[in-house]
Amino acid sequence: MTTDDMLLEVRGLKKHFPIRTGLMRRVTGMVKAVDGINFHIRKGETLGLVGESGCGKSTAGRAILRLHEPTAGEVIFNDPVLGKIDVTQADRETMMKLRPNMQIIFQDPFTSLNPRLTVGQIVGEPLEIQHRAKGTELSDRVAELLQEVGIRPENMTRYPHAFSGGQRQRIGIARALALNPSLIICDEPVSALDVSIQAQVLNLLDELQAKYGMAYLFVGHDLSVIEHISDRVAVMYVGYIVEMAKTDKLYFSPKHPYTEALLNAIPKADPRLRTRPERLQGDVPSPANPPSGCYFHPRCRYAKDICSVERPPLTDIGDEHFVACHFARELSLTGVQPLSDIKLQMPPARSV
Amino acid sequence: MTTESPSINLTSHDDVVRVEDLKVSFYTQLGVVRALNGVSFNIPRGRVLGIVGESGCGKSITGLSIMQLVVAAGRTEGGRILFREDAGQEPPVNILDYGKNSPEMRKIRGNNISMIFQEPMSSLNPCYTVGNQIEEAILLHQTNDKTEAHKRAVEVLTKVGMPNPSRIAGSYPHELSGGMRQRAMIAMALSCNPTLLIADEPTTALDVTTEAQILDLMRGLQSEIGTSIMFITHNMGVVAQMCDEVAVMYMGRVVERATVDDIFYEPRHPYTISLLQSIPRLGRTKGRLASIEGSVPDPYSTTPGCSFHPRCPVAIKGLCDTIVPEETIVDAAKGHTVRCHLNS
Numbered sequence: 001m002t003t004d005d006m007l008l009e010v011r012g013l014k015k016h017f018p019i020r021t022g023l024m025r026r027v028t029g030m031v032k033a034v035d036g037i038n039f040h041i042r043k044g045e046t047l048g049l050v051g052e053s054g055c056g057k058s059t060a061g062r063a064i065l066r067l068h069e070p071t072a073g074e075v076i077f078n079d080p081v082l083g084k085i086d087v088t089q090a091d092r093e094t095m096m097k098l099r100p101n102m103q104i105i106f107q108d109p110f111t112s113l114n115p116r117l118t119v120g121q122i123v124g125e126p127l128e129i130q131h132r133a134k135g136t137e138l139s140d141r142v143a144e145l146l147q148e149v150g151i152r153p154e155n156m157t158r159y160p161h162a163f164s165g166g167q168r169q170r171i172g173i174a175r176a177l178a179l180n181p182s183l184i185i186c187d188e189p190v191s192a193l194d195v196s197i198q199a200q201v202l203n204l205l206d207e208l209q210a211k212y213g214m215a216y217l218f219v220g221h222d223l224s225v226i227e228h229i230s231d232r233v234a235v236m237y238v239g240y241i242v243e244m245a246k247t248d249k250l251y252f253s254p255k256h257p258y259t260e261a262l263l264n265a266i267p268k269a270d271p272r273l274r275t276r277p278e279r280l281q282g283d284v285p286s287p288a289n290p291p292s293g294c295y296f297h298p299r300c301r302y303a304k305d306i307c308s309v310e311r312p313p314l315t316d317i318g319d320e321h322f323v324a325c326h327f328a329r330e331l332s333l334t335g336v337q338p339l340s341d342i343k344l345q346m347p348p349a350r351s352v
Numbered sequence: 353m354t355t356e357s358p359s360i361n362l363t364s365h366d367d368v369v370r371v372e373d374l375k376v377s378f379y380t381q382l383g384v385v386r387a388l389n390g391v392s393f394n395i396p397r398g399r400v401l402g403i404v405g406e407s408g409c410g411k412s413i414t415g416l417s418i419m420q421l422v423v424a425a426g427r428t429e430g431g432r433i434l435f436r437e438d439a440g441q442e443p444p445v446n447i448l449d450y451g452k453n454s455p456e457m458r459k460i461r462g463n464n465i466s467m468i469f470q471e472p473m474s475s476l477n478p479c480y481t482v483g484n485q486i487e488e489a490i491l492l493h494q495t496n497d498k499t500e501a502h503k504r505a506v507e508v509l510t511k512v513g514m515p516n517p518s519r520i521a522g523s524y525p526h527e528l529s530g531g532m533r534q535r536a537m538i539a540m541a542l543s544c545n546p547t548l549l550i551a552d553e554p555t556t557a558l559d560v561t562t563e564a565q566i567l568d569l570m571r572g573l574q575s576e577i578g579t580s581i582m583f584i585t586h587n588m589g590v591v592a593q594m595c596d597e598v599a600v601m602y603m604g605r606v607v608e609r610a611t612v613d614d615i616f617y618e619p620r621h622p623y624t625i626s627l628l629q630s631i632p633r634l635g636r637t638k639g640r641l642a643s644i645e646g647s648v649p650d651p652y653s654t655t656p657g658c659s660f661h662p663r664c665p666v667a668i669k670g671l672c673d674t675i676v677p678e679e680t681i682v683d684a685a686k687g688h689t690v691r692c693h694l695n696s
């Protein structure tokens with residue numbers, strides 16, 4: 001395989017936010033929201049990114065697109081026209097050319113669409129900005145995009161408030177699709193939706209990927225959803241990726257103690273499989289004041305002396321299984337047990 | 353005596369609460385929302401009843417009705433909520449006979465039934481320390497002794513697993529993490545050792561590891577104090593792990609009620625079946641998910657017949673779109689009932 005199927009390589013990416021206090025708004029500290037992460041995404045692939053609230057998932061997604069200016073690191077994007085470019089160093093003009101290929105869908109379907117624009121304007125805006133289409137060509141393309149995500153094109157002139165959460169999320173997806181991107185960052189696109197609607201949106205994302213071959217960075221916290229959608233999964237803890245592997249590997253044979261704790265805490269949707277997960281002690285540390293050494297050491301039941309002193313780097317232990325733990329090769333950890341397959345049948349249809 | 357609906361006579365347990373044919377509507381400028389369209393279910397003493405269903409189906413309003421805390425725009429237009437503080441108490445009290453702010457109702461809210469609200473921030477007062485707020489609840493209902501109240505406040509904070517209870521007691525809500533705030537809420541709800549705890553999505557805003565802690569905590573309290581719990585959630589994993597019985601709601605009605613095992617293994621209502629088929633199952637989830645077509649119904653419209661018929665894959669033309677299915681018994685011994693023409 002050539003390296004050319006590599007779409008995105010993130011190296012040592014950091015995003016620190018200054019903490020300002022007092023009248024002079026002096027910088028008194030730093031929130032290390034993203035603190036040196038490394039990962040890659042291949043063309044057409046889905047990488048899931050999970051971790052507890054506040055661990056830096058959204059910040060990472062935004063820093064890649066430079067919606068937040070990164071503090072350090074490289075983001076190498078393989079643009080179909082321009083080739084490999086470090087996004088963090090790109091000038092304005094280059095950014096203009098890169099943007100269409102890197103899109104984002106946000107979590108909240110209720111605030112992420114401009115309420116003053118019609119659905120047609122929302123979906124058509126990126127096409128106009130990039131001078132890709134105008135007039136009837138534009139409205140044809142918008143109609144086509146809406147159709148693609150299951151919204152009737154007649155709805156083009158309506159405003160976002162007239163749509164349900166799931167429909168708004170579809171509109172956001174249509175907008176992200178408009179410019180045929182090769183990467184879409186999906187920041188919790190289904191977290192705010194009902195389960196029944198969540199399934200529709202997940203299926204839609206799957207179908208679009210099969211059809212257009214774009215890659216997804218899929219940020220989420222529901223580990224069952226992440227497992228369903230991802231080819232590979234990266235687990236983040238306090239601004240740092242602690243484990244990354246193919247989905248099955250990560251779920252069935254995790255190598256990082258934090259991943260193990262996360263997997264064991266998933267409430268299993270089977271009343272005959274009741275588990276009492278081992279309690280993780282303590283709370284998630286603040287990214288403004290993280291612990292020394294391995295950030296997980298105050299809560300880790302396998303921690304040894306070295307863990308509070310030295311931070312373990314993210315290391316490939318074979319077959320693209322990356323782990324940041326001093327004892328990744330020694331520990332034997334438990335993954336998930338596949339749930340039993342409960343076969344449910346609709347009652348047969350009948351007439352009166 | 354009024355006749356009681358079938359689900360109610362079925363269970364052999366003593367029920368803490370029986371809700372019968374409860375109807376609540378909101379009169380708004382945009383129209384009428386029939387939030388509860390005749391909700392009936394029972395909560396057996398000492399058990400955990402899960403309430404599941406789509407956003408807007410009436411889960412929170414059901415909980416708030418039991419507390420008589422529905423805002424003024426919401427009118428109770430029928431039904432009864434029978435409450436028995438003690439096992440075998442006859443006759444039970446009908447909560448709806450009391451005024452919202454009557455002394456009886458306040459006593460019930462302070463001593464018997466507690467609620468953990470969906471949004472923790474909206475129910476903790478940002479201007480007072482967590483300790484103060486719990487003490488106040490204790491002073492109102494249990495003791496007049498301030499030092500005793502403080503002692504008990506720290507006790508309940510310890511019970512909910514706060515790492516440093518006396519420090520937490522002195523903290524303001526905004527100084528706590530989401531999980532700690534949620535635990536503070538739970539501590540407050542438990543400070544009176546309630547007979548019934550109504551938990552409205554108590555873990556939805558939390559991470560899985562914190563969620564697991566809170567669930568563990570609630571199970572512990574249930575087994576120690578014998579509290580009955582009405583657990584509102586839309587997470588089927590949480591239902592499977594926490595609940596003994598489940599009531600599935602759709603558009604203001606309970607459409608199926610059964611033991612947790614039957615809900616997962618022998619569901620009868622097409623909505624329950626669709627719901628279960630649409631969640632990714634851990635460890636075996638590739639391929640297309642079954643999804644419920646159509647969208648969540650508009651609250652201002654009323655659907656004739658079975659309210660699920662526009663989305664139901666097996667709806668019967670000429671019947672489901674005109675006649676509301678009655679609640680029918682699937683299994684009397686286990687208290688399994690369903691509202692669907694295919695099952696009657």
Ligand SMILES: Nc1ncnc2c1ncn2[C@@H]1O[C@H](COP(=O)(O)OP(=O)(O)OP(=O)(O)O)[C@@H](O)[C@H]1O
Pocket residue numbers: 017018031032033051052053054055056057058059060221287
């Ligand atoms: N603009 C900002 N200024 C200062 N701090 C910020 C800013 N944005 C995020 N943070 C902090 O950075 C950390 C990471 O936040 P981020 O939103 O990336 O987390 P997340 O993993 O997406 O969490 P969630 O699951 O809750 O969405 C948090 O501690 C947050 O408070």
Ligand SMILES: Nc1ncnc2c1ncn2[C@@H]1O[C@H](COP(=O)(O)OP(=O)(O)OP(=O)(O)O)[C@@H](O)[C@H]1O
Pocket residue numbers: 378380385386387405406407408409410411412413414423425470586651
């Ligand atoms: N104050 C109000 N004014 C008007 N309608 C209301 C009000 N409160 C609730 N409703 C309506 O009553 C119905 C039931 O609401 P409820 O809050 O019980 O839903 P829910 O099942 O708890 O949903 P969720 O899962 O989103 O919390 C909804 O259609 C809602 O729009």
Ligand code: SF4
Pocket residue numbers: 256257258294295296297298300301302303304307312324325326327328
């Ligand atoms: S490095 Fe040490 S503390 Fe960190 S996860 Fe591994 S064993 Fe635990």
Ligand code: SF4
Pocket residue numbers: 621622623658659660661662664665666667668672677691692693694
């Ligand atoms: S009553 Fe009819 S429409 Fe309703 S769930 Fe049963 S089959 Fe479907």
Ligand SMILES: [Mg+2]
Pocket residue numbers: 057058059
């Ligand atoms: Mg986020």
Ligand SMILES: [Mg+2]
Pocket residue numbers: 411412413470552
């Ligand atoms: Mg609610």
